[in-house]
Amino acid sequence: MADGVSTRGLVGTRAGHGPCLDTARATHLASLEWRGVAGRMTIKGKAYIAGAFEHPTRNAPDKSVAQLHAECAKGALEDAGLTKDDVDGYFCAGDAPGMGPLSLVDYLNLRLRHVDSTETGGSSYLVHVAHAAEAIALGRCSVALITLAGRPRSEGMATGTAPRQGNPAQPDLQFEFPYGPTVVNMYAMCAMRHMYQYGTTSEQLAWIKVAASQHAQHNPNAMLRDVVSVQDVIESPIVASPLHRLDCCVISDGGGALIVVAPEVMQDLHRPRVKIIGAGEAPKGQFGGDVDLTFSGASWSGPRAFAEAGVKPADIRYASIYDSFTITVLMQIEDLGFCTKGEGGRFVADGNLISGVGKLPFNTDGGGLCNNHPANRGGMTKVIEAVRQLRGEAHPAVQVKDCALALAQGTGGVLGSRHGSATLILERE
Amino acid sequence: MSVRKLPAPEANPETSPYWEAAKKGVLLLRRCTACRRAHHYPRALCPFCFGDRLEWQAASGKGSIYSFSVMQRAPVPYAIAYVTLEEGPTMLTNIVDCDFASLRIGMTVRLVFKPTEGGAALPMFTPD
Numbered sequence: 410m411a412d413g414v415s416t417r418g419l420v421g422t423r424a425g426h427g428p429c430l431d432t433a434r435a436t437h438l439a440s441l442e443w444r445g446v447a448g449r450m451t452i453k454g455k456a457y458i459a460g461a462f463e464h465p466t467r468n469a470p471d472k473s474v475a476q477l478h479a480e481c482a483k484g485a486l487e488d489a490g491l492t493k494d495d496v497d498g499y500f501c502a503g504d505a506p507g508m509g510p511l512s513l514v515d516y517l518n519l520r521l522r523h524v525d526s527t528e529t530g531g532s533s534y535l536v537h538v539a540h541a542a543e544a545i546a547l548g549r550c551s552v553a554l555i556t557l558a559g560r561p562r563s564e565g566m567a568t569g570t571a572p573r574q575g576n577p578a579q580p581d582l583q584f585e586f587p588y589g590p591t592v593v594n595m596y597a598m599c600a601m602r603h604m605y606q607y608g609t610t611s612e613q614l615a616w617i618k619v620a621a622s623q624h625a626q627h628n629p630n631a632m633l634r635d636v637v638s639v640q641d642v643i644e645s646p647i648v649a650s651p652l653h654r655l656d657c658c659v660i661s662d663g664g665g666a667l668i669v670v671a672p673e674v675m676q677d678l679h680r681p682r683v684k685i686i687g688a689g690e691a692p693k694g695q696f697g698g699d700v701d702l703t704f705s706g707a708s709w710s711g712p713r714a715f716a717e718a719g720v721k722p723a724d725i726r727y728a729s730i731y732d733s734f735t736i737t738v739l740m741q742i743e744d745l746g747f748c749t750k751g752e753g754g755r756f757v758a759d760g761n762l763i764s765g766v767g768k769l770p771f772n773t774d775g776g777g778l779c780n781n782h783p784a785n786r787g788g789m790t791k792v793i794e795a796v797r798q799l800r801g802e803a804h805p806a807v808q809v810k811d812c813a814l815a816l817a818q819g820t821g822g823v824l825g826s827r828h829g830s831a832t833l834i835l836e837r838e
Numbered sequence: 839m840s841v842r843k844l845p846a847p848e849a850n851p852e853t854s855p856y857w858e859a860a861k862k863g864v865l866l867l868r869r870c871t872a873c874r875r876a877h878h879y880p881r882a883l884c885p886f887c888f889g890d891r892l893e894w895q896a897a898s899g900k901g902s903i904y905s906f907s908v909m910q911r912a913p914v915p916y917a918i919a920y921v922t923l924e925e926g927p928t929m930l931t932n933i934v935d936c937d938f939a940s941l942r943i944g945m946t947v948r949l950v951f952k953p954t955e956g957g958a959a960l961p962m963f964t965p966d
């Protein structure tokens with residue numbers, strides 16, 4: 410066990426940067442990673458998602474951020490059939506006000522034996538599910554609560570179009586901030602490169618929004634419930650070329666929470682059993698100047714999750730794919746292996762992502778593109794909709810038949826500079 | 839036409855030679871004496887091998903556009919870009935003094951400097 414832990418740590422910090430390693434060493438490390446995933450250390454079947462709650466609000470000027478966290482925690486615990494006193498592990502990310510988890514743990518008045526405030530932007534909550542499963546597998550906790558909440562909409566935040574000043578000690582800041590990087594133009598550069606390299610078109614990207622809107626029409630809580638056409642997307646104004654306004658996600662207040670539990674706890678609960686069978690995480694940056702915008706960290710986190718779960722992309726019945734922008738979806742679909750690199754444009758076109766129509770039903774809640782992007786962090790809602798699908802609790806119009814295997818994928822941070830990718834594979838038991 | 843205001847970069851002891859050179863119209867790269875690779879943005883330790891003996895090297899100022907995006911939703915529209923330098927590294931920058939509609943990936947560009955608000959000059963690029 411201890412050996413396995415150290416192997417995993419080694420791989421996590423070194424083998425992630427494959428292109429920079431010499432071949433022999435990379436092969437050696439890859440074999441260590443494979444052994445770690447395949448044998449001694451796995452979270453496969455060690456934990457279940459027992460509770461999931463998406464806050465119904467999309468605009469909450471009358472609530473505090475801490476209050477939203479608490480309302481989400483309460484909702485997820487009620488969904489699981491557990492109480493506040495059952496929680497012995499807590500996970501939160503940068504949206505939690507205060508120092509790491511400390512203020513919210515105190516506000517919620519939790520008595521814990523495990524905390525984790527891993528911050529990888531919008532993908533944090535998928536990482537938290539994996540880390541909760543790891544902690545549960547090691548006996549560090551048995552009921553883990555994960556919360557997310559924020560109010561960027563009522564606070565009037567220019568989420569995507571204003572450069573965000575950061576801490577001057579952030580090493581990249583002085584070399585980037587003066588040039589006006591925004592969320593939209595940094596993702597737009599990925600789209601521009603993808604179009605150049607693979608011939609991807611704006612019409613193909615638009616199909617991703619079209620599919621999301623087809624799903625959102627059935628979600629009474631969705632911010633955008635109007636079905637849109639490819640034409641609507643490409644005729645909407647350019648925000649940052651080549652991305653249009655309708656290539657972008659919504660800005661919403663709200664939040665969500667998840668409860669991850671040990672098998673012994675799950676046994677006593679009266680909810681459908683959603684088992685965590687595979688997880689992968691991978692940060693990606695600029696490689697010291699070897700910038701490559703054609704792939705995301707999903708090309709590393711995905712294979713790790715599939716290897717652990719022992720399944721293939723073709724086995725996945727439903728996928729939640731982080732959709733800050735249409736291009737984000739397209740790149741992750743390729744990187745996860747649902748199609749080959751460069752074929753994403755053709756893959757997403759013609760309704761292939763629409764439930765009941767295409768091969769890969771995605772984001773059946775309407776996703777970040779149409780439903781909800783609470784706190785500008787879409788990872789939480791990705792897991793929640795995957796849980797709904799596996800439980801058979803999605804809206805009947807979008808519920809995937811016999812949905813036994815689902816994937817949730819998140820990227821957080823900024824795709825065009827540095828981001829964290831996380832992949833989860835979940836199974837209905 | 840209004841002019842886009844550029845915020846001044848905040849240098850630190852690790853990076854001040856880069857910004858001092860920029861004031862003199864020179865773009866510096868960091869090159870590792872152990873693995874001989876140049877990198878960007880500049881660090882005290884080589885990001886490829888952790889070598890701690892690095893040299894500053896003046897870049898030729900020639901490069902090509904790796905990717906770009908024209909930000910339309912801004913008080914003054916601007917073009918952000920990644921430019922791959924002749925020496926190897928790719929850097930985040932702006933493309934200036936041109937018709938944005940003419941920009942293409944692969945286009946060759948050359949170095950220019952633009953003044954920031956009360957701070958150092960910023961290395962940017964313009965089509966050749």
Ligand SMILES: [Zn+2]
Pocket residue numbers: 870871872873874875884885886887888889
């Ligand atoms: Zn070196």
